[in-house]
Amino acid sequence: MDSQEKLYSPISGYTILALCLIVLFSSILLLIGLRIPHFVFGVVLGIAFIPGFFFVNPNGSRVLVLFGKYVGTVKENGFFWVNPFYTRKKISLRARNFDSERVKVNDNIGNPIMISVILVWRVRDTFAAAFEVDDYENFVRVQTDAAVRKLAGSYPYDNFDDEQAEITLRSGLDSVNEHLEKEIEERLSIAGIEILEARIGYLAYAEEIAGAMLRRQQATAIVAARHKIVEGAVSMVEMAIAEIGKKEIVDLDDERKAAMVSNLMVVLCADKDITPVVNSGTLHH
Structure with missing residues (x-):
């Protein structure tokens, strides 16, 4: 969309304020001193200028409209004066x-x-x-x-x-x-x-499914953790059997290897402490 905004440069409010005060007080003094009714117009004119004064703060603006027609936007900071018939809409430019x-x-x-x-x-x-x-x-x-x-x-x-x-x-x-x-x-x-x-x-x-989704996330995390535990346990069992065979600590046949693998996997993968059973007899009893 093409912008139709146009900047408007108003008259300094201090200059018009000084002129307004001069006209107003001069008319009042002349009206009182000379008692000439025509100076009433000077007083009315000075009062009529007052609605035209306004301030624009930093990062502020005033949109000026005259009888439904867009005149311009004042973005300059300070004290200004415009036609008193202008309507002024305040729009902040701050974030x-x-x-x-x-x-x-x-x-x-x-x-x-x-x-x-x-x-x-x-x-x-x-x-x-x-x-x-x-x-x-x-x-x-x-x-x-x-x-x-x-x-x-x-x-x-x-x-x-x-x-x-x-x-x-x-x-x-x-x-x-x-x-x-x-x-x-x-x-x-x-x-x-x-x-x-x-x-x-x-x-x-949402609240109605939050509990179910939390349990699903927990289950997924448990499965992932178990997967890592099993991977580690298999590596440890494989290493243990290899070291036993390499150092010839005991001669393990297939049946004994299977028993050892089973026992080690139970110990390494269990989520609770294992209570060992001590065999005081031979390996076969």
Whole structure:
């Protein structure tokens, strides 16, 4: 969208204030001293100038409108005076934070999740913010909520159900945040809004499935840990049998090797302490 914003350079308020005070007090003194009614117009004129004064703070602006016609935007800081018939709409140019509410949506594979976004934004085009949308602050809130809902439906929460997913909401935050920022910027460009940063502020499974998903994650972690334990145990058993045979500590036939492998695997893979049984007889009893 092409910007229709145009800068307006108002008159210094100090100059007009000095002239206004001179006219006002001179008219009052002449009216009292000479008692000429015509000087009343000077008093009225001095009072009529007063509504034209205004301030513009740093990173602030005033959008000027005359009877429905856009005159321009004052972005210069200071004390100014303009035509008293101008309406002046204040628009801040400062960066603002917006922390959206947590909304319940479905991810790419249908799981209900809770998600919110943190947005840093500011007004870039005062004309668009003032006239292209009805309320630009509410527009930011509504469009951000819509962008978050669309984003959540574009990715799975994790890759437990979709192992082929390269980017997920939980693991691919950089890519997801970049997508989110682009999506919000496209939606808010009509209102002259510039996005400085957009990122996911909260992400979790919805309450009704959170318990089940936690148990699934725990089960997955246990399986992964057991897999590592078994791999290590097999290596240790293999090394033990090899060392026994190499040093000729005892001659193990296949039956004894099988018994030793079984006992060592039980000891190494058990999740509880093993109580050994001491054999006081021979190897065969």
